[in-house]
Amino acid sequence: MMNEVQINERLPLTRAIPLGVQHLFAMTGSTILVPFLTGLSPATALFCSGIGTIVFLLLTRSKVPAYLGSSFAFIASLTAFIKDQHNLASAMTGVLSVGIAYILIYFILRLFGTKWINKIIPPVVAGSVVAIIGLSLTPVAISMAGANWIVAIFTLAVAILVSVYAKGFPKVIPILIAIVAGYILAGFMGLVDTAKIIASFKTPFVLPFSSFGTLNFNVTAILTFAPLALITLIEDLGHMMILGNITHTDPIQDPGFDRVVLGNGLATGIASLFGGVPLTTYAENIGVLAITKVYSTFNIWIAAISAIILSTFNPLQALIMSIPTPVMGGVVILLFGMIGAAGLRTLIEAKVDFSQNKNLIIAAVIFALGIGLTNHGIMFATLAGIFLNLILKAETEEVLDMTKEAAK
Incomplete structure (x- = not known):
């Protein structure tokens, strides 16, 4: 079994830098997709x-x-204000209101603590929510893979084979190796636009932001954006559950979910000042942790610094953005x-008893809503799971025995 690298460990730079770049590659596609769809700057999104x-x-x-990247929960709101109304200042006010909402939630968590979270979200809720975050x-x-299944399957196969059969350092960078291999194949198939890479050298350095401090108080924007903070809040909570499961820690208690919320809130508030989008913790990077078993936050620092550099160096940015969609599709299938x-x-390790109708019903409703609802399904599924856990009573041993007898 491959040894795990713990959160506080630091690998030598010769290993840490490729691991950090792997995290950068994992998040870049989704992070630049949101501004691309909404009319904002991909470079600004990377910088933020x-x-x-x-x-x-x-x-x-x-x-x-x-790692914090662009949140998909705000695509419709950003599009309405930027593409439809051409009102960047109001959109950024809305983004700022999301950050402020997070900070207000932080103070609530500081007042009441976070231990109650484990009581209202037992393993049956946590495990089911974590599962649908990935499956949804x-x-x-x-x-993404459907754009070219040959390239996508090849990329996926490389990631799987390297992850399972590679020896030494290559075993912990399967995503990076798979992306490079998929990129080469896509290049031979004529799917890589090299013209944009060549043209980017004419302007090698760019400012990653051009609208610093563009804000305009708009009540409609605030009411449109701020309530959506609940979605990313629940998403963050689910991601912390996953991280706890993968890294054998409890980030909800240490350093505390309140600090997670504050960090996300301040990050989103800062993004609004630069003309960026609301930020959220990324499932793609958590997937990288699960595959590589390298949990060191030092690698996340390297990824963050690399993203800032990438946002200012135009050729490097053009190279990353030229990665064909099916290459990333093959990778994210695995992630x-x-x-x-x-x-x-989580459900297996917690030994959740599915002979209990309560547990069975909670899991069933979470899976159905989380996968079936296309808009904010994770949020509604999580709320439903919490509500059912609070109102349903567990069956007694006597009732369970009677049920088993009747089933014979």
């Missing part, structure tokens, strides 16, 4: 993700190996699938 992740790491005392993202992965498997692992 790097700055935001550093802020997050500082506030969580480098105890949570999570798989249609996105399949859509998102690993998140789903981590949820099932």
Whole structure:
């Protein structure tokens, strides 16, 4: 079995840098996709993700190996204000309101503590939610892979083979190796646009932001954006459950979910000042942790710093953005699938008793809503699971015995 590298460990730079770049590659596709769809700058999004992740790491005392990237929950709201109304200032006010909402939630958590979280979210809820976080993202992965299944399957196969059969250091960078291999194959198949890479050398350095401090108080924008903080809050909670399961720690208690919320809130608030999008912890990078078993936050620091550099160096940015969609599709099939498997692992390790109708019903409803609802399914599934856990009573041993007898 491959040895695990713990959160506080630091590998030599010769190993840590490739591991950090692997995290960079894992998150870049999704992080630049959100601004691309909404009319914002991909370079700004990369810059804000790097700055935001550093802020997050500082506030969580480098105890949570999570990377912050662009949140998909705000695509519709950003599109409405930027593409439809051409009102960047109001959109950034909305983004700022999300950060403020997070900070307000932080103070609530500080007042009431976080121990109650484990009481209202037992393993049956946590494991089921974690599973649907990964499974609900798989249609996105399949859509990306569908652009060219030959390239996607090849990339996926390389990632799997390297992860299982490689020896030494290559075994901990299977995603990076798979992306490079998939990129080469895609290049031979004519799927790589090299013209943009060549053209990027004409302007090698760019400012990653051009709208610093563009804000305009808009009540409509605030009411549109701020309530969506609940979605990313629940997403963060689910990701902390996954991280705890993978790294054998409890980030909800140490450094505390309140610090996670504050870090995300300040990161999003800072992003609004630079013209960026709301940030959230990324499942892609958690998937990398699960595959490599290297949990060191030092590698996340390297990824964040690399993202900042990438956002200013135009040729490097063009190279990353030229990675064909099916290459990333092959990779994220594995990453998102690993998140789903981590949820099932939680249920197994906690020995959740599914002979209890309460547990069976909670899991069934969470899976149905989380996978079936296309809009905010994870949020509604989590809320439903919490509600059912609070109102349903566990069956007594006597009732269980009677049920088993009747089934014979």
